[in-house]
Amino acid sequence: MQLGVIGLGRMGQIVVDRVLDAGHDVVAFDLSAEATAAAAEAGAEPADSVADLYERLDAGADEGDDGVRIWLMVPAGDAVDATLDDLEPHLTSDDVVVDGGNSYFEDSVRRAEATDAAYLDCGTSGGPAGADLGFSLMVGGPEWAYEELTPVFDAVATGPAGHDRMGEAGSGHYVKMVHNGVEYALMQAYGEGFELLHEGRYDLDLEAVARTWNNGAVIRSWLLELCEEAFREEGNDLGDVADRVEGGSTGTWTVQEALEQEVPVPLIYQALAERFDSRRERFGRRLASRLRYGFGRHEVPRKDE
Numbered sequence: 001m002q003l004g005v006i007g008l009g010r011m012g013q014i015v016v017d018r019v020l021d022a023g024h025d026v027v028a029f030d031l032s033a034e035a036t037a038a039a040a041e042a043g044a045e046p047a048d049s050v051a052d053l054y055e056r057l058d059a060g061a062d063e064g065d066d067g068v069r070i071w072l073m074v075p076a077g078d079a080v081d082a083t084l085d086d087l088e089p090h091l092t093s094d095d096v097v098v099d100g101g102n103s104y105f106e107d108s109v110r111r112a113e114a115t116d117a118a119y120l121d122c123g124t125s126g127g128p129a130g131a132d133l134g135f136s137l138m139v140g141g142p143e144w145a146y147e148e149l150t151p152v153f154d155a156v157a158t159g160p161a162g163h164d165r166m167g168e169a170g171s172g173h174y175v176k177m178v179h180n181g182v183e184y185a186l187m188q189a190y191g192e193g194f195e196l197l198h199e200g201r202y203d204l205d206l207e208a209v210a211r212t213w214n215n216g217a218v219i220r221s222w223l224l225e226l227c228e229e230a231f232r233e234e235g236n237d238l239g240d241v242a243d244r245v246e247g248g249s250t251g252t253w254t255v256q257e258a259l260e261q262e263v264p265v266p267l268i269y270q271a272l273a274e275r276f277d278s279r280r281e282r283f284g285r286r287l288a289s290r291l292r293y294g295f296g297r298h299e300v301p302r303k304d305e
């Protein structure tokens with residue numbers, strides 16, 4: 001099969017490498033000429049624009065091939081719409097476009113309705129470690145397009161068991177959104193546990209704790225292996241890692257959806273709130289401190305104390 005890949009950053013380059021390794025052909029494009037050159041170095045045919053990528057795929061298609069297949073791995077949001085705008089004049093109903101990024105599921109439904117091509121929204125999990133292991137892929141969209149792309153999904157995923165069609169348009173990104181909510185809550189739980197061990201009664205080697213837990217404990221997991229790696233590489237007190245957590249869009253969408261569905265997700269919400277809390281001084285906490293003075297004449301800690 002021949003696949004076009006647009007967006008050749010941390011994740012897109014892995015898609016290119018794994019699809020090439022499986023014996024398929026790749027035409028690659030990124031806004032960054034450097035990223036496109038790296039894909040060419042790996043064996044892909046470089047394109048110098050989205051239109052050029054489409055033309056190369058069309059020209060390279062074997063006789064009898066119906067349509068072209070394109071994988072987008074650009075940042076969620078405007079970059080996906082901009083790329084689709086560039087593709088739109090060329091796309092036909094025989095073509096298949098996969099969005100492998102972390103797009104909001106309602107955007108994916110809108111895009112699927114707007115395009116002439118078959119549109120697959122594909123939640124991708126595994127991060128850069130997927131280079132060796134392959135990813136977990138959660139796909140939404142038309143069944144024929146999912147089946148058509150199965151050789152590509154087999155290559156990009158851990159194997160045939162590493163991908164599945166979740167359902168209609170939007171369902172792949174919906175499942176990935178909830179996956180990320182769960183990821184937030186798990187990270188929060190590990191964070192709280194290790195914080196208590198760090199601050200608690202015993203002088204513990206946290207890397208050793210994580211390693212021991214990773215060997216047979218009920219709570220072993222890849223995130224816990226990453227805890228072990230973090231203590232090994234940063235030190236028992238996490239060195240100069242700042243008390244500030246970035247990101248948050250997928251967790252916010254999960255909480256918004258849970259409110260809309262009236263499903264309680266207190267753990268996911270709490271993990272998200274902790275991230276927001278890490279980024280700012282809290283006015284509410286300052287007011288609580290001043291109120292303690294109001295009702296009890298308790299001392300108010302002042303900013304430069």
Ligand SMILES: NC(=O)C1=CN([C@@H]2O[C@H](COP(=O)(O)OP(=O)(O)OC[C@H]3O[C@@H](n4cnc5c(N)ncnc54)[C@H](O)[C@@H]3O)[C@@H](O)[C@H]2O)C=CC1
Nearest residue numbers: 007008009010011012030031073074075076079101102127
């Ligand atoms: N990094 C991770 O662990 C994971 C990332 N994702 C998702 O995968 C997508 C890509 O993520 P990364 O590879 O980490 O990002 P990245 O920032 O490493 O790479 C994005 C690439 O897209 C290119 N790009 C941006 N706009 C473009 C456009 N209009 N046309 C062509 N190329 C364009 C950039 O030049 C860059 O090379 C995002 O939606 C992200 O949320 C999903 C799962 C895990």
Ligand SMILES: O=C(CO)[C@H](O)[C@H](O)COP(=O)(O)O
Nearest residue numbers: 102125126247248249250251
């Ligand atoms: O999808 C992912 C992992 O599964 C990405 O790493 C994503 O960026 C994580 O979300 P956030 O940036 O909000 O922490």
